Amino acid sequence: MRDDDDIWFDSLAGSTVDEPDKASATARAIRAAILARAGEEPAAAGENLRRENDLVARARAEGLLPAQRVHVKRRWPAFLAAAAIAGLAIGLTLHMRTEAPAPVTRGSPAGIARITDKDPKQLQQELIRELKAAGVRASGYESFGRQGVDADLPTPLPGQVREILARHGITPPADNVLQLEIEPAP
């Protein structure tokens, strides 16, 4: 036996139509109003990357997803620190070079001899030319604004070569491998 509540429920659910009963009439009216209201409500946008990312992050936090892999990346702070150290080293080196008394030639711990001149480029070319003329394989380069000369000197050192080096104030290297840098005179 159906009571008023059953009739009301069935009408609200839309499972009975046009039942001539007061309970049915009110339920059908409520149903119509609810369905009309539902049709007018806008649904939220379907796709939203930020929202999705929040959801994925939450799923990870809940342990639903495996922990995100950590990608090894170049870390800028470390990189900058290394660059700063390198810059400091270069700066100190330059500082030491500019303070070197010209035109004294001296060996450095790295084996590079340094001299100064008002025109390093011209002196570089002149040295290379003279050494080649003496039968020495010599080449030039430029590094950080300094002109350099590399040369493999013969052993024993020929007098002509010794004379070229002496003329330019260059001490002959102990191992006969000449590494020379010419800095501009202050």
Next chain:
Amino acid sequence: MEKAVFIDACREGGERIESALRSLDRAYFGVLHRDCLRALRDADAARDLVQETFIKVWQRCATFRGESELLPWIRSICRRAILDRLRQPQREVPLEHETGMTGDVLTRVAELSAEQVPPAEDSLKRRQLAECFLRCWEKFMEASPEHALVISWIAEDGMTHEQIASLLGRTPGATREFISQCRKRARVYLAEWYSLAFLEG
């Protein structure tokens, strides 16, 4: 979202869940958010509850057998979550103390309810009715959200007694009593709308 894709992702787990979660969000966020917003009346809380629902969906994905469509299954999880959320702070107002409606008014409402629903004669009348309904419904939701929501779910989805019993976690007898309460409360909170709809028709 395809059921098969969902079931496969659930079975395989791992990173496949991420893409499946994204698919779920794209496919169902809108409809679930509307349900939650209607119940909670707070967009952020509704958004949070939808996400909570998606998490629960994946925690329970192994229980989805594929006999039904995906959305009704997800929606049932969402609705349980809504009810749980509504039950946290006790917002419901006891029927005896709610509107101060007199017995005479209730009697009149009952009389009005005996009338057939009149067809709205013009657009102005329809709009007035719709606005009145929304106003009354707001009050209903405010005072008795669980009852109002169940009424709207019955109307929208044609839920059965068994489904409501499952949703509410009640016995069939207790569910019948709950539905009877729904009807009584609707009569109280929709009284103004009833009078407009039935009396002036």
